[in-house]
Amino acid sequence: MSWELLLEAVRDTLLMTCVSTIVAYIIGLPVGIILYKTSKKGLKPNPIINTILGTIVNIFRSIPCLLLIIVLIPITNIIFGKGSWSGNWYSMIVPLVFASFAFIARMVEQSLAEVDTGVIEAARSLGASDHQITMKVLLSEAKPSLISGFAVTVVSIIGYTSFAGYIAGGGLIVEAFNLGYYGTEKVGMWICILFVVIIVQLIQEGGLFISKKLDKRRK
């Protein structure tokens, strides 16, 4: 296995993961906030919106990523041009985003639900609007939990990148698979696995570290 191949695989994994995470959060964060806000104990309970949004989220969570790849090919075609994405790192962006935004939404909802309702009430009694409570109280109080949730999300997205192999995509996991399954370069496979492990460790531990560092509750 050449260094170029390894570097390319690392680059592909990182690009896929980063871009999907960012886009998935752009969609998932607001959805999670709305899910919390419209829930029974939220700031503005609204069973209709909550049920509709909840159902959509559940649907995407229940379709396995592998199937999302196939189902979402038309959308990938529209965004990147028909056929031209195949084999490129961005071929997996759309399915990764759809597979993870729902997960993110539930994570965010959970993190916000952990914020003490007393604090929310206090903010309200001080004259804060629902929007201000969301921005200045909920998100800020839930920050440590949101960050540890973020680490978990990124790690699971890295796991999802393995499915890139099905549409001729790349990345470390696919590379490791190819080297181990088709090739004879077991060493190359182990190097790829090592890199995946290092990346996952860095993200998970880094996320937890920052989360703890930012958490002012126990010190």
Next chain:
Amino acid sequence: MPILEIENLSKSFKNGKNVTPVLDGVSLTINKGDIFGVIGLSGEGKSTLVRCINRLEQADGGKIYFNDEDNKLDVGSLNGANLRKYRKKVSMIFQDFNLLNQKNVYQNIEFPLTLDSKYKRTEAVDQRIKEIIKLVGLEAKEKSYPSQLSGGQKQRVAIARALINNPKVLLCDEATSALDPTTADQILDLLKNLNKELGLTIIIIAHQMSVIERVCNKVAILSDHKVVELGEVAEVFLNPQTEAARKLVYSGHVVTKFHDSKLIKFEFNGDTNQPLIAGIIQECNILVSIVYANSWVVDDKIFGQLIIKLPYYEEDIDRLKNYLDIKGIAYKEVENHELGTTTGSC
């Protein structure tokens, strides 16, 4: 001058088909500068009452009027921006403090100011925050986070946060219930000072008489979701008229084993300067036992009451009454059940 007028307020909680009344036609007038106590046993709707005042809860019926300078606001009809503006004038502190855990003392106190979209941390604002930190006695703690503070300090932060917008009224929902007695007293003294220095009107919800005694000038007793007694603290405490009030005033003081004895009650209001008990013992040659005694200071005057057990023999009783009449000491014979201890006597 009334600052809050509560008229016929009612509220019930519905849970499926069950309707639980919480407030049943509560009417109160709170004057500017009052420290108004609302006391009652748990579940009588005290908290709901204050939460209706700042509209954390919406009453089912009745009216609340807030007199702000020349404006008379109908609190129940406020919405959106008007409601938020009103809440800045009627602040609240809580039993569990409810501080922002991820923000330090300074940021917690600054928080209400940041709700103004044009807010900037100017020199003047910084001065104001530091002033209020000093006012509540938290100098050198401004960089601390809530988790590093004691309960009393947390409540001081909550008070500072509630006061930063210069409210007219401060609502205290069991604000000292989670604190040890000494700390609770310090917080109550702080509230009293704020009332004096800033002319702040304070409404205190409590289930302990000691809280009301220490700081309030007026008290309302809630029982069965209604106001059963209302008036000056000394007046209500010296002469509790209802069963509920007697339970609260004498709870834990009068022992039920006196249920078969007759009792006699003296009230004094600071004018008394005679050694009463010593007099009875020496002059009447009767040994008395004190069943209940309490005194407190309201507006720098001492009020108190003393309940003693009547002697066993009729002739002793006559001698005692004679003595009291001669000395011109007012007294009242009371039955044990009037002290709210009828239940559970042994």
